[in-house]
Amino acid sequence: MLTWQLCNFDALSARHWHDIVRLRMEVFVVEQNCVYQDVDGHDVMHGVRHxxxxxxxxxxxxxxxxxxxxxxxxxxxxxxxTKSSIRGRGLGHQLVGQALSLCEDLWPGVNVEIGAQEHLQDFYASHGFVAFSEPYLEDGIPHVDMRLDKA
Known part of the structure; x- marks a missing residue:
């Protein structure tokens, strides 16, 4: 069972930030063999939640x-x-469900958009997202923009 925590950047402990960056690099950089600028400045921006x-x-x-x-x-x-060791247990669906619920709490009635890796399009579609762009390469990985309409 997962325990959820939502914070803005200033409320993150040094340990939290370390663990976040480590997990993101473990999956996006090492596992997916993709060199890109993960720490992009958005993590610290006003209104962003982790x-x-x-x-x-x-x-x-x-x-x-x-x-x-x-x-x-x-x-x-x-x-x-999600960490590779927990995949296949439906926790990715729990993560997206939790994120969508919190987005609705924070920004009621506002559509949600994502830049999804193309191979995960069906996964996000199962949460109501619909593609609204043609596939494009981002950091060498095919992506597609998807939107969940709240209207």
Missing amino acids: LMGTENGQLVAYARLLPPGLTYDNVSIGRIV
Whole structure:
């Protein structure tokens, strides 16, 4: 069972920040063999929230919630990641569900947009997201923009 915690950057402990960056690099840089600028300046911006899912005291799931206008016109969820050792248990769906619920609490009625890795399009579609762009390369990985309409 995951325990959820939501913080802005200033409320993160040094340990939390270390664990977040380690998990993001473990998956996005090492596992996916993708060299890119992960720490992009958005983590510290006003209104951004960090959703952490821990199990047995270890960070195993994470997502970054961004307010409207920061990366998309609408709310955005990014850096959605689960530790490889917990995959296959449905915890990624729990992470996205938790992130969407919190986005609704923080920004009621606002659409949610994501830049999804193309191979995860069906996963996000199962949460109501619909593609609204053609596939494009981001950091060498095919992506597609997807939106969850709240109207």
